Amino acid sequence: MGNPDQFTTPIDLIVAPQETITVVDPRHPLFGRTLPCVGISNSCHRGRCCILWIRPTVERHVPVTATNLEYDPSTLYPLPISLESLQQLLQELLLIADARNGDPTHADSTTACPASTTKGEMPRPNLPDRGLDNAHSHPTTQPSSNTRQDVPGLSTSRKGDRP
Structure with missing residues (x-):
């Protein structure tokens, strides 16, 4: 065989x-x-x-x-999550919350946890100014009329055309 x-x-x-x-x-x-x-x-x-x-x-x-056959509760196992990963998760959640609240200033940037924090102290997040809560949600410019505007100093040719 x-x-x-x-x-x-x-x-x-x-x-x-x-x-x-x-x-x-x-x-x-x-x-x-x-x-x-x-x-x-x-x-x-x-x-x-x-x-x-x-x-x-x-x-x-x-x-x-x-299992209950051989488990030793006095044995210390490392946690599957660390303080650093919790801090990073908190920063990401704050960025998402800011983006949902309409604060685009922090939505595209990533912020690292400052290395100068003492052990056990959570870094203070950069909270946006909440004074814009009553901002108007309508656009500040009129919709485009699909007409091309000539800009002085720029070529008026389209891609692939020669000036």
Whole structure:
């Protein structure tokens, strides 16, 4: 038969453990759910995983360390979001809010968080002057009449024509 490839190599299944497993790692998408366990697999690319039934015919491999079998709450894991990324998100949200409120001065520019802020202190955003809240929304110029205006000093030829 030859050597089996990665698709035909059997995955070692360990004898079925408890009937239900609870996902207790708060970083896992299935956190807080107690699901039926089909078994525990040990594969080279995933490590030890519980095979949990989400619903009939749908299984998910959840690392054993994220379940109530081996989870250690005293282990500190890095947060998936950092202070710097929160500051950047806040700046982007302020830019979007300014653009929606009709302040085009900050809408096209990106502002970096100042490096001089002390640790734990959020940078103060450059808030626009809110004195323009009662500005008129109609245009200040008349609509174009589609007539060309000659500008002194510029060629009157169109693209591709010779002057």
